[in-house]
Amino acid sequence: MKKYYSLAETADIVGKSKETLRRWDKEGILNAVREPVSNYRVYRKTDVQLLLGSMFDEVIENEVSNFVEPEYEYTVLELFAGAGGLGIGLEKAGIKCVALNEIDKWACETLRNNRPNWNVLEGDIKDFNFSEYRNKVDVVTGGFPCQAFSYAGKKLGLNDARGTLFYEFARVVQEVNPAICIGENVRGLLSHEKGKTLQGMISILDEIGYRVVPVKVLKAIHYRVPQKRERLILVGVRKDINIDFNYPKPHKRIYNLEDALKKGSLFDTDVPKSSGAKYPSYKKKVLDMIPPKGYWRDLPEDIQKEYMGGSFYLGGGKTGMARRIGWDEPSLTLTCSPAQKQTERCHPEETRPFTVREYARIQTFPDEWKFAGSLAQQYKQIGNAVPVNLGQEVGYAIVKFLNNYYSDKFSKVNKAYNLSR
Ligand SMILES: C[S@@+](CC[C@H](N)C(=O)[O-])C[C@H]1O[C@@H](n2cnc3c(N)ncnc32)[C@H](O)[C@@H]1O
Numbered sequence: 074m075k076k077y078y079s080l081a082e083t084a085d086i087v088g089k090s091k092e093t094l095r096r097w098d099k100e101g102i103l104n105a106v107r108e109p110v111s112n113y114r115v116y117r118k119t120d121v122q123l124l125l126g127s128m129f130d131e132v133i134e135n136e137v138s139n140f141v142e143p144e145y146e147y148t149v150l151e152l153f154a155g156a157g158g159l160g161i162g163l164e165k166a167g168i169k170c171v172a173l174n175e176i177d178k179w180a181c182e183t184l185r186n187n188r189p190n191w192n193v194l195e196g197d198i199k200d201f202n203f204s205e206y207r208n209k210v211d212v213v214t215g216g217f218p219c220q221a222f223s224y225a226g227k228k229l230g231l232n233d234a235r236g237t238l239f240y241e242f243a244r245v246v247q248e249v250n251p252a253i254c255i256g257e258n259v260r261g262l263l264s265h266e267k268g269k270t271l272q273g274m275i276s277i278l279d280e281i282g283y284r285v286v287p288v289k290v291l292k293a294i295h296y297r298v299p300q301k302r303e304r305l306i307l308v309g310v311r312k313d314i315n316i317d318f319n320y321p322k323p324h325k326r327i328y329n330l331e332d333a334l335k336k337g338s339l340f341d342t343d344v345p346k347s348s349g350a351k352y353p354s355y356k357k358k359v360l361d362m363i364p365p366k367g368y369w370r371d372l373p374e375d376i377q378k379e380y381m382g383g384s385f386y387l388g389g390g391k392t393g394m395a396r397r398i399g400w401d402e403p404s405l406t407l408t409c410s411p412a413q414k415q416t417e418r419c420h421p422e423e424t425r426p427f428t429v430r431e432y433a434r435i436q437t438f439p440d441e442w443k444f445a446g447s448l449a450q451q452y453k454q455i456g457n458a459v460p461v462n463l464g465q466e467v468g469y470a471i472v473k474f475l476n477n478y479y480s481d482k483f484s485k486v487n488k489a490y491n492l493s494r
Pocket residue numbers: 153154155156157158159160174175176177180196197198199215216217218238457458459460
């Protein structure tokens with residue numbers, strides 16, 4: 074059984090770069106040792122697990138709160154709304170969804186079943202005109218799927234992006250003219266086409282009258298979410314508004330799987346029972362051998378070879394294969410299907426994937442939020458979502474911005490009115 078992790082594996086497991094690990098070695102935070110046979114510098118599995126425990130068990134000092142009360146009734150138009158992760162988060166922060174657009178019929182069904190009063194516009198965004206909302210909503214949000222642009226000239230303009238879903242997002246922002254627009258995406262957008270895609274998006278928003286705030290990748294674990302998910306946030310502020318947008322401050326407390334599934338400070342009850350996917354018997358036999366926080370390296374070598382097939386000889390960490398999550402760590406990022414070989418997330422005690430309700434808890438959806446469609450459709454909607462608590466924290470940052478915007482605007486109007494009398 075494997076007792077050591079390589080530098081690459083350790084970096085992957087603790088979520089830090091190799092450089093950080095080398096520094097930690099010098100500083101005595103996590104010491105590398107020589108592997109007896111190969112003499113390579115490696116890390117003892119026990120040391121890594123001890124460190125992981127302490128990383129996620131941080132002392133709560135100076136806990137922050139991003140909460141802010143809306144001073145007026147704020148509204149949002151939510152594009153690419155999925156099953157409503159961001160929508161509910163914004164609602165919890167006090168921002169009202171005036172309309173939501175989504176193409177997937179099951180996600181729309183979910184939105185309608187849970188919020189009969191929400192105006193769900195089902196269909197391809199390309200077929201909708203949103204000018205009836207012009208100057209009537211404060212925010213336009215959207216998690217547009219990322220696609221490459223074709224570059225004609227040096228600086229990308231709105232028309233060069235035609236045919237992409239980002240074009241549709243920008244087109245709607247232009248149509249609706251909100252004070253602020255928020256795009257959300259995967260971290261990979263930073264490096265997509267060597268950064269050119271993101272640069273193109275920033276220049277398009279600039280062209281249509283929005284100043285883009287420095288882009289940030291928010292780690293969900295810092296925003297009351299028991300999952301190591303990351304979301305890139307792209308914020309555009311209408312250029313006539315001279316108010317800063319500040320990202321929500323990270324919380325010190327990191328929640329783990331136990332907080333997600335058991336009664337505690339995140340949820341008032343244990344996770345409700347629900348249906349879930351099952352492993353085929355061969356996979357179950359293999360995963361039965363994996364301890365919490367372990368992965369394929371914890372298998373006997375002959376089974377490693379059999380389970381991994383060709384990948385066994387390819388090298389690299391592949392720490393997502395045959396992975397079992399531990400109670401005292403946040404879950405790894407949930408994907409759209411719960412039992413994929415490369416991104417396994419097995420339950421800590423039982424050898425099975427997370428159930429639908431467990432999936433929803435890890436994404437901080439409330440237990441009352443029901444998902445429509447087949448089991449596979451439900452997992453897909455949950456796996457696609459912005460975690461609700463992350464959406465709520467971003468919502469507070471928007472509310473703060475809008476409070477400042479409106480108080481500034483009204484005080485200017487009052488001043489002008491008084492001067493004219
Ligand atoms: C990353 S998900 C958004 C998740 C959502 N923000 C949430 O928090 O639950 C992207 C969504 O865009 C939708 N979508 C893709 N193409 C679309 C189109 N042409 N028109 C409208 N929606 C589309 C997908 O069905 C998917 O639900």
